[in-house]
Amino acid sequence: MENNAGLLERIFHLKDSGTTAKTEIMAGITTFMTMAYILAVNPSIMSTTGMDKAAVLTATAIAGFMGTMLMAVFANYPFALAPGMGLNAFFAYTVIGQMGYSWQMALAAVFVEGIIFIILSLTSVREAIFNAIPMNLKRAVSAGIGVYICFIGLASAHVIVANPATKVSLFSFKGAMAAGTFHTAGVPVVLAIVGILFTAILIAKKVRGNILWGIVFTWVLGIICELTGVYVPDPSAGAFSTLPDLSNGLASFIPASMDPILFQLDFSQLATFNFVVVLLAFLFVDLFDTIGTLIGVSSKANMLDKNGKLPHIKGALMADAVATAGGALLGVSTTTTYVESASGVSEGGRTGLTAVTVSILFLLSLFFSPFFMAIPAFATAPALVSVGFLMFTAVTGIDFDDPTEAFPCYLTIIAMPFTYSIAEGIAFGIISYTLINLLAGNRSKVSLLMIILTVLFVMKYIFI
Numbered sequence: 001m002e003n004n005a006g007l008l009e010r011i012f013h014l015k016d017s018g019t020t021a022k023t024e025i026m027a028g029i030t031t032f033m034t035m036a037y038i039l040a041v042n043p044s045i046m047s048t049t050g051m052d053k054a055a056v057l058t059a060t061a062i063a064g065f066m067g068t069m070l071m072a073v074f075a076n077y078p079f080a081l082a083p084g085m086g087l088n089a090f091f092a093y094t095v096i097g098q099m100g101y102s103w104q105m106a107l108a109a110v111f112v113e114g115i116i117f118i119i120l121s122l123t124s125v126r127e128a129i130f131n132a133i134p135m136n137l138k139r140a141v142s143a144g145i146g147v148y149i150c151f152i153g154l155a156s157a158h159v160i161v162a163n164p165a166t167k168v169s170l171f172s173f174k175g176a177m178a179a180g181t182f183h184t185a186g187v188p189v190v191l192a193i194v195g196i197l198f199t200a201i202l203i204a205k206k207v208r209g210n211i212l213w214g215i216v217f218t219w220v221l222g223i224i225c226e227l228t229g230v231y232v233p234d235p236s237a238g239a240f241s242t243l244p245d246l247s248n249g250l251a252s253f254i255p256a257s258m259d260p261i262l263f264q265l266d267f268s269q270l271a272t273f274n275f276v277v278v279l280l281a282f283l284f285v286d287l288f289d290t291i292g293t294l295i296g297v298s299s300k301a302n303m304l305d306k307n308g309k310l311p312h313i314k315g316a317l318m319a320d321a322v323a324t325a326g327g328a329l330l331g332v333s334t335t336t337t338y339v340e341s342a343s344g345v346s347e348g349g350r351t352g353l354t355a356v357t358v359s360i361l362f363l364l365s366l367f368f369s370p371f372f373m374a375i376p377a378f379a380t381a382p383a384l385v386s387v388g389f390l391m392f393t394a395v396t397g398i399d400f401d402d403p404t405e406a407f408p409c410y411l412t413i414i415a416m417p418f419t420y421s422i423a424e425g426i427a428f429g430i431i432s433y434t435l436i437n438l439l440a441g442n443r444s445k446v447s448l449l450m451i452i453l454t455v456l457f458v459m460k461y462i463f464i
Contacts, residue, residue, distance in 0.1 A: 008353060012076060017350040024078070027349025028357020030212040031080050033375065034383045035340040037156075038064070038082045039365055040373045042332065045088045049096045049103040051331065054256030057369060059330040062258075064362035067323030067335045072352030072359065075315035078344055079297060080358040081323050084336035087285060091333035095278050104266035107328045109275060111265055113282045114325025114334075121317040130291050130317075132449040135308040137429050138295045139397045140409030144416040144425045145296035146391030149339055151417040153384025156377040157192035158185065158238075183232040184239045188378040191222050191231075195382035203386060211343050211383045219379035242379075244370035255366040261331030284460055286334050288423035290320050293337045296422075300391050301345045339422070343387045404440050408433035427457045 008014060008021050042060045047053035060083055067081030095106045120126050133141070154160045155168075163169035176186040199214030207213065222242040225231035233241040246252050269275045294317075298310050305311065320337055327335035344354050365372045395413070400406045412429030416422055434454040437445045 012351040012353045014351060014353065019348055019350045021353060023348040024351055024353035025357050026209050026212065027078060027344035027347040028354040029361065030209065030215075030347045030383075031078070031338075031341055031344030031349065031354065032358045032361040033212055033215045034343040034380055034387070035080060035082060035338050036365070036372045036375050037377060037380055038085070039369060041085065042083050042088055045092050046103075046333065049092050049106075051103055052256075052260035055258045055260045055262075055331065058255045058258050058366060059261060059327075059332045061255075061362050061366045061369070063323065063327040063330050063332045063335045065359050066326055066330075067319065068355045068359040068362065070319035070323055071316060071337070072355035074319040075312045076352035077298075077303075077312070077316055078301070078349035078351060078354030079294070079316065079341045080338050080344070080355060081320065081335055082338055082362070083327060083332040084286070084289065084334050084338070087282070087289070087334040087336065088332075090281065090285065094281075099274070099278070101269070101274075101278070102266060104264050105269050105275070106278070106333070107331065108265040108267045108270065109278045109282055110334050111325055111328035112270075112279055113286065114321055114323075114328060116283065117286070117321035117324060118318065121314060121321050124314065126287065126291070126317045127313050128449060129287075129453065130294065130313055131307075131309050132447050132453070133291075133295065133308075133426075133430070134405070134433065134445070134450075136398050136405045136409055137412060137433055138299060138304070138308050139394045140412040140429060141292050141422075141426060142296040142299040142394035143392050143398070143409075144413040145292060145339055145342075145422060146388040146394070147413060148388075148416040148420075148422060148425070149342070149384045149391070150388030151420075153381040153388065154192075156384070157188060157381035158378075159189050159192055159381070181237070183230065184234045184237055187225055187231040188222070188239060188376065191218055191225065192378040192381040194218070194221065195379065196385050199382040199386045200389075203390075209347060211347060211386055214382040214386065215375070215379050218382055219375055222376055222379060240374075240376060242374055242376050244374045246370055252370050253367050255369075258331060263329055264331060265328065280460075282334060285421070285423050286324065286336055288426045289421075290317070290337050292422035292426050293339045293341070296339065296391055296394075297337075297342045297345055299394055300342055301350060303350075340384070340387070342391055343383050346387055346390045404433075404437050404442055404445070407436060427460075430454055431457050 043053045043056040046056045064082035071079050091106050095101050158171050160168050161171050171189045173186050176182040195218030198217055202210035226242050233239050298304055323335040398409050408429050411432045412425050415428040416425035431454050434446050434450050
């Protein structure tokens with residue numbers, strides 16, 4: 001046992017990071033539980049393009065295993081990677097659904113994106129962009145991501161819902177009871193709220209593993225409600241069973257073949273203008289989603305140095321780039337760093353051992369996918385809301401006495417949930433920071449790279 005502890009210490013430098021193997025493993029389990037929904041959601045989204053759903057599930061798990069392990073090896077950071085939400089929707093609904101391209105062509109665009117990112121990472125361009133963002137804006141990115149993932153958690157559990165008049169509104173229990181759907185639609189909302197309060201109490205009492213216990217508690221509560229008839233699943237209404245589907249017996253534990261989507265890339269459109277447009281869209285969204293996530297999660301973990309720089313960031317960016325290219329070969333959309341990594345960081349994860357734990361769980365999920373896919377959205381919502389709160393505390397570090405600093409931070413924070421995009425929040429922040437400071441006569445505060453980024457963002461909104 002001591003030999004194992006010594007090996008882990010030599011590989012991950014646990015003491016230097018102020019952590020232990022037990023803490024790291026618990027953090028890894030928490031991160032995985034928080035993002036395990038991607039194993040159910042990604043196949044569902046990608047299958048709308050005609051891709052084989054079971055093959056996508058296998059590819060999603062392997063991409064998560066590969067990308068997260070690369071993060072541990074290249075950077076020794078507790079960040080997890082998987083095919084990105086938002087990017088998979090753009091892949092399926094915009095590139096294929098609206099533009100009419102094949103999924104094979106879209107995979108080719110993702111692969112080229114990954115190769116470009118590898119080159120940019122080797123030449124330190126992505127690192128320079130990270131370092132060019134002012135410290136106050138970095139804190140705003142962290143706080144904005146907190147609001148953003150809180151919004152995701154509340155929306156996924158239907159605590160907040162779409163409303164044609166007000167855009168969003170609270171779930172109507174009265175309406176559900178009148179429509180006779182309370183046991184299907186209303187109970188999950190109640191369970192999510194109970195789970196949020198339960199997790200908040202655990203956080204207040206400083207219980208170790210509070211976020212993970214919040215997920216497990218809410219899930220078990222959901223199982224009890226389903227078994228007693230209080231909760232009535234209806235997949236057609238988006239209310240899924242909390243129980244694992246083992247209807248195929250032992251075959252339920254055998255991973256599906258990736259043959260229908262493996263290496264199915266189509267480069268025939270490579271030289272066309274439309275391919276370039278699609279490629280640039282992938283590049284912009286992934287570049288700033290990744291940078292935003294790294295800023296937010298590393299800020300929460302106190303990994304940034306006094307100048308706001310992240311040590312070993314080149315390794316983290318390289319892991320993200322290689323995972324994107326490798327994921328495209330497997331048959332999934334852009335593989336990127338997950339903001340849910342913050343849940344593990346909040347549990348004390350500080351090194352690559354957290355990432356290795358997540359990576360192994362992704363691999364194991366190939367054989368236990370019925371269980372992982374049974375974790376409902378209302379059970380992960382408390383984790384997302386709680387992590388959102390923990391990340392939002394970064395707002396206290398923003399200098400609100402200086403409007404040229406505070407106003408761009410404010411725009412960054414509110415833009416992320418309102419546009420449902422980390423990348424757009426960063427764009428709002430960079431553009432406003434540059435313009436406000438230049439027009440206010442603070443030219444010395446704005447670097448040349450910030451001006452270049454501002455021009456590129458404005459061009460993106462005009463041409464893409």
